[in-house]
Every structure is written in structure tokens, then in C-alpha cells.
Amino acid sequence: MRITQVTHAFLLGFCLVGFTGCGGDTATEPVAESHSEHDHDHGDHDHEGHDHDEHAGHDHEGHDHDGDGHDDHATTKQIDASAAGLTTDDLVSLDEPPLPESYSAAVAELDKLSSKIAQQIKSGDIKDDHGALHGVSALLDGVDALANKSSMDSDAKEAIHQSVEKLLDAYGDVDYRLHDSSKGKDYSDVAEQIQSAIKTLQSYAK
The missing domain is CATH 1.20.120 (Four Helix Bundle (Hemerythrin (Met), subunit A))
Structure with a gap:
């Protein structure tokens, strides 16, 4: 009988310790969650907001050096004098x-x-x-x-x-x-x- 009381006391103490341990685990969970929320989520911020795709949009296609006129030679047009109905008499001589x-x-x-x-x-x-x-x-x-x-x-x-x-x-x-x-x-x-x-x-x- 005495042994049973001791056993019960031991088991009760063990359960209390175990219960406290569980409470400690649940107390730490929010910290883990808040870290996962901050986490940079790397899914939300994911560098998608910045996404580095802005550089893909920028991609040197937006800047592309075309808009800045660096590619002026690409838009330079040569005129076919004969197709335009011009003759050598219409040309200006720089040596005159x-x-x-x-x-x-x-x-x-x-x-x-x-x-x-x-x-x-x-x-x-x-x-x-x-x-x-x-x-x-x-x-x-x-x-x-x-x-x-x-x-x-x-x-x-x-x-x-x-x-x-x-x-x-x-x-x-x-x-x-x-x-x-x-x-x-x-x-x-x-x-x-x-x-x-x-x-x-x-x-x-x-």
C-alpha cells in the first residue's frame, strides 16, 4: 500500500514535469512561426518584389541603349538616289x-x-x-x-x-x-x- 502511494506520487510528479515540458514547447512555437513569417518568406519578398526581374524588365532591353540613342546607327537610313528620282545634277558638290x-x-x-x-x-x-x-x-x-x-x-x-x-x-x-x-x-x-x-x-x- 505504501509502495502504491509512492508510485502514485512518482507518476504524478512525472506527469507534471511532462506537462510542463509540453507547455514549454507550445510557448516556443510562436517564435518559430514569427520567424517563418519574417523569414523574408523569400516567397513573399522572394526577391520577387525586387525580384531581380526588374533587371529582366530593365534587362538592358528597356534601357537597351536603343532608347538612349546609343544605337543611332541602327536607325540611320540610306537613300537610293535613283529610286528617289535624283540624278547627279541634284547633288551638291562640296568641292565647288x-x-x-x-x-x-x-x-x-x-x-x-x-x-x-x-x-x-x-x-x-x-x-x-x-x-x-x-x-x-x-x-x-x-x-x-x-x-x-x-x-x-x-x-x-x-x-x-x-x-x-x-x-x-x-x-x-x-x-x-x-x-x-x-x-x-x-x-x-x-x-x-x-x-x-x-x-x-x-x-x-x-
Whole structure:
């Protein structure tokens, strides 16, 4: 009987200790849970908010260097002159000398250029070097403009303008023939017209 009481006391003490241990375990659970909540969850924060996918969005595709204009060469377009209906006569020559300041100086320059073109055509060099032929139109426009700015009377200015137009037509025909044998005219066909027009221009030069 005494043994039974001792046994009961022992068992009761054991249960109390065991119960206390269980209570201690449950007390520590919230800490574990709070850590799992903070946890960075690495599922919530998971670097998904920051996700490093922003860098995928940024991905150097958003910045991509296209938006910043670093890829300007990718958007540069080349124009097909022939498809746009342009000819070499429409192009600006960067080698053209500045126009003379006076009408007389411009006519003197025109005479030299005309002689050079005639010599190139005679020797055949004109086929490889159209520079003088293409440059003559700008000089002729300059002659006309300088005459209009001068103190010459309206009849003189009109005569000069008509001569300039004849020269533009003549040299234009020669240029056409060089590019297409079925178009334009040979220099020999317009040589007299050119010489006559230049003499008219020279008659108004001082």
C-alpha cells in the first residue's frame, strides 16, 4: 500500500514535469512561426518584389541603349538616289569654289570653265571627270544673280538671263548624252550655241 502511494506520487510528479515540458514547447512555437513569417518568406519578398526581374524588365532591353540613342546607327537610313528620282545634277558638290563677287569676275570664270569642258570633251577625259560640267550650272546661276544685283538696266538683265538659260540647256544636253547615248546632244551639236551665249555675257562685263 505504501509502495502504491509512492508510485502514485512518482507518476504524478512525472506527469507534471511532462506537462510542463509540453507547455514549454507550445510557448516556443510562436517564435518559430514569427520567424517563418519574417523569414523574408523569400516567397513573399522572394526577391520577387525586387525580384531581380526588374533587371529582366530593365534587362538592358528597356534601357537597351536603343532608347538612349546609343544605337543611332541602327536607325540611320540610306537613300537610293535613283529610286528617289535624283540624278547627279541634284547633288551638291562640296568641292565647288565660292562664287565670284562681281558679274565681270563670274563671266571670266565661266569662260575658263567652258574652255576646260571643251578640252575634256575633245580628249575624252570628260567621261571620267564630270566635275567641271556639273559645276557650270552653279556658276551660271551665280552669273544671273550677280547681273540682277547690278545697276544694269532691265534689257541687259533680260539678255543675260536668256543667255544663261541657253547655256544651261546646252550643257544639260551634253551631260544627258554622257549618261545615256540615246538622250541629249553631242557637244559638237551645241558648241556654237555655247560660244554665242558666252560672247553675249562678255559684252555686258566691264
